[in-house]
Amino acid sequence: METWLPFVNTALIAVSGLSALIGFIAVRSQRISLHHNAMLTAAVFAALFLVVYVLRYFLLGTKLYTGEGWVRIVYFTVLISHTILAIALGPLVLITLSRALRREFRRHRAIARITLPVWFYVVVTGWIIYVMLYGL
Ligand code: HEM
Numbered sequence: 647m648e649t650w651l652p653f654v655n656t657a658l659i660a661v662s663g664l665s666a667l668i669g670f671i672a673v674r675s676q677r678i679s680l681h682h683n684a685m686l687t688a689a690v691f692a693a694l695f696l697v698v699y700v701l702r703y704f705l706l707g708t709k710l711y712t713g714e715g716w717v718r719i720v721y722f723t724v725l726i727s728h729t730i731l732a733i734a735l736g737p738l739v740l741i742t743l744s745r746a747l748r749r750e751f752r753r754h755r756a757i758a759r760i761t762l763p764v765w766f767y768v769v770v771t772g773w774i775i776y777v778m779l780y781g782l
Contacts (some may be wrong), residue, residue: 649780651706655698656776662691663769670762682746689739709779721778728771731764738764
């Protein structure tokens with residue numbers, strides 16, 4: 647469980663990020679219904695990620711990083727920025743979704759332009775942390 651649970655967790659973020667990317671390409675090419683479906687899928691996988699993350703935290707605790715020197719500074723810079731933005735992402739996604747579902751598309755678009763880059767940052771740094779902590 648020590649090895650596959652973190653992998654499942656990081657895979658869930660990857661699917662969420664991939665769906666968000668598809669959703670972004672879709673909205674740029676005016677395919678709103680694909681955008682709608684891809685973004686809801688992305689949000690569901692992000693929620694699943696959160697459930698597995700909490701489960702993992704209580705079952706396995708956290709793994710300490712053992713790297714020394716400059717990689718340690720890189721690791722903690724990435725980890726801290728990832729954690730702060732991951733916490734901010736929850737409310738951002740909820741507000742972005744609720745504006746879309748209430749058909750307030752102008753306001754939806756305004757906040758979505760913040761939500762999406764934050765989402766991608768959290769996904770990419772999630773993988774960087776996973777690779778730095780567990781190796782490939
Ligand atoms: C958290 C989930 C979502 C995210 C992150 C998101 C992201 C985005 C982004 C970044 C844009 C602006 C694209 C641009 O710059 O041109 C946009 C526009 C749009 N989104 Fe979403 N979206 C989400 C969910 C939804 C849902 C569920 C719908 C439902 C139909 C939707 C409908 C639209 C529409 C209609 C636009 C075009 C608005 C306009 O151009 O005035 N979105 N979305």
